[in-house]
Amino acid sequence: MEEEAVSELRRQLQNEDLTPEQKVNLLNSSLNKALSSAAVQTHSSVLTGVKSQLYHSGVLRHCVHALSLHPRRPQGHWSAIATLAQLTSSCCIGVDAGRRSETFHRLFLPSVMDAVLSVASQLMRRKEFVSLFRKVMDSVGWLLSAHTQLTAQVLSSVHYEQIQMCDDARVSLLCIQLWTQLCGASRDFLAGLSDDSVLLLLNEAVGQLALSSDSAVGGASLKLMLLMATQLGLRLRPLLHSFRGLDCLLDKDWRGRGFDQEVDQLIALVQSEPSEVSTERVQAACVIQAAWRSHQTRRRVKSLNRAVSALQRRYRARRRQQQQQKEAQLWEEELKYQVCVRRQQARRKFHQRQRHLLQLLPADQVQSYLQECERRAAVVIQSFWRGFRERRRYNDTLQHTLRHAHTRQQAAGTLQRAVRRFLQKRRAAKSPPIPPFWIGQEGLTDSQRAELKSQVEEYITARPSLCVSSEECERLxxxxxxxxxxxxxxxxxxxxxxQRVEALLAHTHTQLELLRDAPPLSVVTETDADSFLSPSGPIAARARDAHNAMLQAGRLPWWRMLEETEPGDLHLPALEAEFGGLYVGGPAAVGGKL
Incomplete structure (x- = not known):
């Protein structure tokens, strides 16, 4: 019955229409059903037979292939992958490989372990899948407990090195607990390992003590090292002496964490005297390290050729890109030139067609056609002129706004300086006066001061002024x-x-701003008109003259309004002399200057 189920599963897996996700789900359901039905049997040989059939039929190879696929999997597919890793590990325990036993242990089991570690390293990068990572690491523990020879492969695996470099304390704790459970489950586990494997395991525990600051990780690492010391005995001491400074690290970083007794035991074990055998091992390790470093250096030197090739490839790609850019620029310039030539040809054809049409027109219609063309040209010129004038007016208004804001800032700064100066003077007036220089000086007593005063008076009396008398000095x-x-x-x-002049200037500037910002006559009201009236007779006469000048300017032909006219053309010599070129006749006067 089991053979038929395994054959059917193999046949379904050979279907090329199945996607990788469908194959994983099929393997999970079939393996779970087969193992569950075999586990409930009375004889244990039934379960062993089912696992052997799965191996010989190639189903387990399909499982390894599914676990080794590209890491880009959907988020919901990771749970099925972790379950498949667990089932595959379970199927590899207790398999009777028969004649293919050597192939099973030397090739197939390492491929299974590499695939499971690959899944674990991919789950390690996703922190939300910690439970799935724990399930996969349990599968690794099952394989190691049944096949101890895989320990060296795990410790030297690239995927396991990536797991070791993870910064998550939960991942590090799971790795340390895995080795602790394996060492505690069987005393023969560590005894079957080589010195290199034991040294790699010690290196992992010491590395966690040096890099991690989590108390749980540190306690688990100490527990693992003490368990190894208990099981290995004298075999571990020479290996511990290769980690120089471990006792200082333990004493400095891991005391006061709740496991001081374990720290003291490990420090005592590290500080014990090394034997001659350990010294020989250290020398051998130095020779091996020197050979390995020389091998790394030679390999790095050989890789320089690839670096030079990559540099040349990048240089050629850069030069090719520059050549393409240069060609594209030449094509763009040629296109611009062709566009200009075609425009010139189109313009020439248009003028020739227009001349031909003029030749076809009757003589009495030529003048009207030319007048119509003139009118359209005048409309275009006027539209462009009005647009230019409005843009310039807008720019002037914007500049005035900016200038006004700058003036306000300067005024605020002036007021602040004046206020600060006033406050400084008031504080100086409130402070006590500074005593004269000669009062309170140390080193002069009252008798010395009286003696100096008498000497000064005697000097003045003995040498009176010959030019001016005392009465003349008082008069001066x-x-x-x-x-x-x-x-x-x-x-x-x-x-x-x-102050009066400044007030008059401010008043004049205010009136000029009001005149410049006055609304047009089409929207003006009586209130606005009254605000511009003045009781002064001369001012009213000048306003009347300005209004007349504006009317005269409005009667001029349109082409006269485009050119720059002189102030004398508008008969405003008095206003120009009075306001320095300022014309207040309104925005319609083209000849006015601001």
Missing amino acids: HEEVQLLLLAELQRGVQHRREE
Whole structure:
């Protein structure tokens, strides 16, 4: 019955229409059904027979192929892949390979372990699949417990090295717990390993102690190392002495974490005296390392040729790209030239056709046609001129806004400086006055100060002034005080005059801005008109003259409004002299200057 089920499964797997996902689901369901039905049998040989049939029929090879597919799988497919890895590992335990026993142990089992480790490394990169990663690592543990010879392959595998370099503490803890369970389940596990495998296992535990800061990972690593020391005994001590500084690392980083007793035991084990055998092992390790480093250096030197080839390939690709860009630029220039030539030819053909049409027209219609062409040309020119004038007006308005904002910022800065200066003066006025320089000086007593004063008076008495008498000095002092007072009064009057001039200028600028921003006559109201009226007779007369000038400018032909006219053409010499070229007749006056 089991043989028929296995044959049917093999036949279904050979169907090329099945997708990889469908094959994985088929293998999971079939293997689970076969193993479950064989496990409930009384004789254990039935389960062994089913596993052997799965191997000899090639179903397990299909499982290994499905596990070794490209890592780009759908997110929901990872659970089926983890289940398949678990079932494949279970099927590889207790298989009777018969005559193909050597092939099974030397080729097939390493391929199964490599595929399972590949799945584990892919799940390790996805932190949300920790439970699936634990399931796959349990499968690795089952295989190692049944086939100890695979330990060296696992420890030296590229996929397992990627798992070791993971920064997730949960992944590191699962790896350490795997080896702890294997060592604790059987005392023969470590005894069957070579020294190189034991050294790799020790290297992993010490690496976790050096790189990880998680207490659970550190405790598991210490437990694993002590378990290895208990089972291996003197065989482990020479290997431990190759890790220099391990005792300092344990004492510095792992004390006070809740497992100080284990730390003390491991430190004592590391600090024990090495034997002669360990010294020989260290020398042998140095020779091996030197040979390996020389091999790496030679291989790196050989790889320089590939680097040179890659550099040349990139240079040629770069040069080819530059040549393509240059050709594309030449094509673009040629296209522009062809476009210009075709436009010129089209323009020439248009003028020739227009001349031909003029020749076909009657003589009495030529003048009207030319006038129509002139009118259309004038419309085009006027539209362009009005657009240019509006854009320039918009730019002037924008510049005025920016200038006004800059003026406001400068005014704010001036006010702030004045306020700061005023506050500084008020604080200086409130502070106590500074005593004279000669008061309170150390080193002069009252008697010395009186003696100096008497010497000064004697000097002044002995050497009186020969030019000016004391009465003349007093008179000069009074004159100087009067001149100073008059100068101060003139300064006050000058400041008042400057303030008055500044007020008049501000008033004038405000009126000019109002005149410039005045609305057009089509939308003006009586209130707006009253705001521009002035009680002054001269101002009203000048406004009337400006209005007349505007009317005269409006009667001019359109072509006169396009050219730059002089102020004298509008008969406004008085206004031009008064306002320095400012014409207030309105926006319709083309000859006005701002």
